[in-house]
Amino acid sequence: MEETETLAGETAERQRLRSRLVDLLNAYSSEANHIGHAFAGRNNLHGPDLHALLAVMHAERAGAPLTPGRLGEAMGLSSGATTAMIDRLERGGHLRRARESTDRRVVHLRYGESGMSLAMAFFTPLAPRTDAVMEKFDVAELQVVERFVQGMVDALLDYRHELRDRG
Known part of the structure; x- marks a missing residue:
């Protein structure tokens, strides 16, 4: 009887946590979207622009800068829409095109200096808040959170x- 009650209690707690974690995510x-929209609004960016800038930043951090084609694929945009967006972001100083390969046809997208300055000025006040939250967890706990969040991102x-494949 005790074992059955324990299993039922674990199942109920697992369901409660599942629901609560989904709600929290x-x-x-x-909230992240609200902040992103505020940044976009203050810097005259269109909706997809922020997603493009994040994709370029993450690719740069990973050491694998995006090409315009890969950015368009990642965002589900046509070639023409991708080019128009890149042109707009480049004019605003948010992105720059870089020819870093011996093949001059290959263009990589890099975060622009002025765009990075705007992002730093806007998002830097958030850092102490997120740092304070992370300080409450030890490294092992943060590694579990990392695994969990990465798994959720992969699922999405x-x-x-x-x-996309279903059309």
């Missing part, structure tokens, strides 16, 4: 690709 996503990416 949704709330986090919503997988589903997005499935939706």
Whole structure:
């Protein structure tokens, strides 16, 4: 009897945590979108522009800068829409095109200096807040959170690709 009660209690707690974590992830996503929209609004950016800038920044951090084609694929945009967006972001100083290969036809997208300055000025006040939260967790706990969040991101990416492939 005790073992059955323990299993039932674990199942109920797992369900409670699942629901609560999904709610928290949704709330986090919503708040991050509000902040992103505020940044976009203050810097005359269109909706997809912020997503493009984040994609370029993440690719640069990973040491694999995006080409315009890969950015368009990642965002689900046509070649023409991608070019128009890159042109707009380049005019605003947010992005720059770089020819870093011996093949001059290959163009990589890099974060522009003035765009990075605007992002730093806007987002730097958020850093102490997020740092204070992370300080409450030891390295092992943060590694678990990292695994969890990465798994959730992978699940979303997988589903997005499935939706794209279904047309």
